[in-house]
Structure formats: C-alpha cells, structure tokens
Amino acid sequence: MNAFDQELTRWLAARDAEGMLRARRTVTRRDGVSVGIDGKEYVSFCSNDYLGLATDPAIREAAAQAARDWGGGAGTSRLISGDLAIVRELEDELAAWKGTEAALVFPTGYMANLGVLSALVGREDTIVLDRLAHASLVDGARLSGAKLLVFPHNDVGRLDAVLSTHARGRTIVATESIFSMDGDRAPLRPLVEACERHGALLLVDEAHALGVYGGGRGCVAEEGLTARVPLIIGTLSKALGSQGGFVACARAVVEYLVNNARSFVYTTGITPAAAGGALSAVRLLRADDARIRQLWYNRALLRTALADVPAGGDGPICPVIIGDAARAVALSGGLFDAGWWVPAIRPPTVPQGTARLRITVSAAHTGGQISGMAAVLANLLSH
Ligand SMILES: Cc1ncc(COP(=O)(O)O)c(C=O)c1O
Structure with a gap:
C-alpha cells in the first residue's frame, strides 16, 4: 500500500470508529419495494420511487x-x-x-x-x-x-x-x-x-x-x-x-x-x-391518477401505524428524528435484521444532532408491509 492509500485508509478507519462510515449495499434483485440483498429478501422503505414506477x-x-x-x-x-x-x-x-x-x-x-x-x-x-x-x-x-x-x-x-x-x-x-x-x-x-x-x-x-x-x-x-x-x-x-x-x-x-x-x-x-x-x-x-391516490392512501396507513412514533413530514417522506447518529444506525440495523430497509441519515446530509430514520412510503407497499415495519420500529424504539 503506498502512502496515499495509507492516508485514505486511516481516514476511513477513523470514520468507521465514529460510526460515520458510508458504505454501499448492493441490490441483486428488485421488484417494486421488494429487494434481494446477499440472498435475503427485504422490503424497502427508502426509495424515492414514490409511485413504484421504476419497475412498472x-x-x-x-x-x-x-x-x-x-x-x-x-x-x-x-x-x-x-x-x-x-x-x-x-x-x-x-x-x-x-x-x-x-x-x-x-x-x-x-x-x-x-x-x-x-x-x-x-x-x-x-x-x-x-x-x-x-x-x-x-x-x-x-x-x-x-x-x-x-x-x-x-x-x-x-x-x-x-x-x-x-x-x-x-x-x-x-x-x-x-x-x-x-x-x-x-x-x-x-x-x-x-x-x-x-x-x-x-x-x-x-x-x-x-x-x-x-x-x-x-x-x-x-x-x-x-x-x-x-x-x-x-x-x-x-x-x-x-x-x-x-x-x-x-x-x-x-x-x-x-x-x-x-x-x-x-x-x-x-x-x-x-x-x-x-x-x-x-x-x-x-x-390516470390511480397510483397517486394509492400513494396517499398508503401514506395515511403509515401515519396510523406510526401513531405512537414521533414521525414528521407532510407527505410520503416520514422522518423519525433520533438525534444520535450511532443510535439511528443501530435502529436501522435492527429493522434491517427483521427484513425492513429503513436508512439512517446522518450528518453531513442532515444537521449535527438530528440523525434520523428516513421512512419513505410508496404506492407499491401493501398494508401488511406498512403495519409490519411500523410494529418492529415501535418495538425497537421502546427499548
Ligand atoms: C431536493 C433535491 N434536488 C435535487 C436532487 C437531485 O436529483 P437527481 O437525483 O435527479 O440528481 C435531489 C435528490 O437527489 C433532491 O432531493
């Protein structure tokens, strides 16, 4: 490894130690909100594909x-x-x-x-x-x-x-x-x-x-x-x-x-x-506005399912502000282990002290997926 590579490796290790390292998760299969990663199935609550059109x-x-x-x-x-x-x-x-x-x-x-x-x-x-x-x-x-x-x-x-x-x-x-x-x-x-x-x-x-x-x-x-x-x-x-x-x-x-x-x-x-x-x-x-109506219907379902969780947002983007970046990452990890993909968003994307889970709902979600993810989230937040 040359000096330049070593310098970058030290920087990456320091970011990792702070819990701030960003890494890619490769999707090997997707259809609507269902995605495959490393041979396991997940439901995505992180895409901006609000109407499910990307795979329509x-x-x-x-x-x-x-x-x-x-x-x-x-x-x-x-x-x-x-x-x-x-x-x-x-x-x-x-x-x-x-x-x-x-x-x-x-x-x-x-x-x-x-x-x-x-x-x-x-x-x-x-x-x-x-x-x-x-x-x-x-x-x-x-x-x-x-x-x-x-x-x-x-x-x-x-x-x-x-x-x-x-x-x-x-x-x-x-x-x-x-x-x-x-x-x-x-x-x-x-x-x-x-x-x-x-x-x-x-x-x-x-x-x-x-x-x-x-x-x-x-x-x-x-x-x-x-x-x-x-x-x-x-x-x-x-x-x-x-x-x-x-x-x-x-x-x-x-x-x-x-x-x-x-x-x-x-x-x-x-x-x-x-x-x-x-x-x-x-x-x-x-x-035809059927997909848009379905999105707003799903958004209402999500709000009801998250009634006990302090979620913000006016439309399909529902942030749950956690504050501490490491806790946001841990919560995101807990959801992921249960099959729900909800990203932790950390500084510098958001201001210091406002790390969050950014939940996005789509017209492609089913009611069962929405209530299932919300139940796991509420359980994780209560611990
Ligand atoms: C508010 C806003 N503007 C612009 C962009 C960039 O759009 P694109 O992903 O098409 O580059 C994004 C998203 O990445 C965004 O959230």
Whole structure:
C-alpha cells in the first residue's frame, strides 16, 4: 500500500470508529419495494420511487422501446448531435404538464440545479438558500461565485430581512417545495410574495413533490403559483421512476441556459431509455391518477401505524428524528435484521444532532408491509 492509500485508509478507519462510515449495499434483485440483498429478501422503505414506477411494466417497456429505437446512449452532447427528438418530446410534455412555456432536460436533477444557478448568477449577484436546501442547490450556488446567503428553514420573515439588507445584483432565492430529508412543505405563497417585493427570482426545487402533489404536477401548480415562480426544478429520477432532471421556465430562460449552463453544454445528452421511461411516466400520470391516490392512501396507513412514533413530514417522506447518529444506525440495523430497509441519515446530509430514520412510503407497499415495519420500529424504539 503506498502512502496515499495509507492516508485514505486511516481516514476511513477513523470514520468507521465514529460510526460515520458510508458504505454501499448492493441490490441483486428488485421488484417494486421488494429487494434481494446477499440472498435475503427485504422490503424497502427508502426509495424515492414514490409511485413504484421504476419497475412498472409499462415504464420498463417504454424505456426498452426507446433504447431499441434510439440506441444505448445519445453519443454526444445535446449541442453537437445528441439532441434526440424523444428528449424534445419529453421537454414539451413536461412543459405542458407543469404549465410553463418551456422545459430543459439535464442528465440528472443535481446537474439541473448546478447548471441553472451557475449560469444565471455570477460574482456580482446573490443567492439566498433555505438552510435545509439540498446539496445540489448549495453546490450550484458555490459554483456560481455569487454571494451566498442563508435564511432559517421556512422563515420568510428572516428571508425578507436578508433580502432588504444584504442582497446585491441579480438575486435568486432557492428552496424546495417538499424538503428531501424532513418531508415538510415550504410556505410557497409567502415566499413568492417576498421575492416579488424585492425583485428576486424564486427557484423552487420540486424533486420530491413531482408525481405526488397537485395531481402529480407538484406544489407550485397545486397552489396556482406557476406564473409567479420563474424557475421550477424537477427530477425524472424519483416519482417518475427514470433518470434525469429539468427546469420548467420561460422559453428565453431555456435558450439562455442552452448557451450558458455548463452542466448542459459539456455533457452527453440523457440516454434514450431514460427519456422514453420518463415520457411514458408523465403521460401515464396525466391520464390516470390511480397510483397517486394509492400513494396517499398508503401514506395515511403509515401515519396510523406510526401513531405512537414521533414521525414528521407532510407527505410520503416520514422522518423519525433520533438525534444520535450511532443510535439511528443501530435502529436501522435492527429493522434491517427483521427484513425492513429503513436508512439512517446522518450528518453531513442532515444537521449535527438530528440523525434520523428516513421512512419513505410508496404506492407499491401493501398494508401488511406498512403495519409490519411500523410494529418492529415501535418495538425497537421502546427499548
Ligand atoms: C431536493 C433535491 N434536488 C435535487 C436532487 C437531485 O436529483 P437527481 O437525483 O435527479 O440528481 C435531489 C435528490 O437527489 C433532491 O432531493
């Protein structure tokens, strides 16, 4: 082992001793919420595949058909020859669904946030983030070089004060509509009003709201605010069961991003299979909301089953705050031993002292799976 390897090995050992080492668990088989790991069967309560579309036969077939029609990969960036008609079709479908003039697809939601923020503001400008905003928004803000300010979670009064006193140049306020690790909801209307008062642009990341709220269209549409939110981010990778991200916005913004968003320009276009799968998922949800209704039904079952457990969250993300990281890991391990896969989320993904179990419910769960997992969790928490 050379000196570099030894240094990294020491770092890994120290993380392990603190109970903070991250490691992969390889899934060898999956169907809906059932997964196989090391020859044993588990029920997953950790996916963001809220509607069970990732393994839905119709979505699988659409993705496979797109691969047959268009090939395995786009071959090059969208600005060279990777701008496949199936991706354009997806963008038109997304814009029509979200109610915006246009949409632009990126290879991931992470890259959408990176590209949009770093293209639209620079050193003379300001980005103001909710304190719990996702890492992709933080990274996009840092990459932009803009002055980076933070307001306390969902505190519009404090945002107002920050905008009055510290903002300079073009200002973007960025938040999530449903927060990824807390599952709670942003006060969108007051946020819109604060941004309008100060001439700031609002970016709302609907990664965890798309396919779930507002008949699938997200919280911005549900609250009738589409025309007042200039930058709406979505991902194809969660409830839509595919892979990719997008921004829904005005056509001029799309064309500006096509010219300036580095995570759009300097990367290969989304795969045909991902585009075809996502396109089919959007069309399916626009035609039939049965899966969304099933998700909310299951979410109600989970709430009832967790009645004695202090679980947060507004929708399918139900965090149970444990505090201590080692205890969260032990509880997750206890559930796993019993066949239920519920992840422990630790710092730095969440703030220090707020390690948690992040339970996500899906339309694909059965009532028996929900009550079974909740009973084991309640038992473990009582010890
Ligand atoms: C709020 C939020 N935004 C963006 C992303 C990134 O999306 P993607 O997984 O498509 O890169 C995620 C999830 O990873 C997220 O939770």
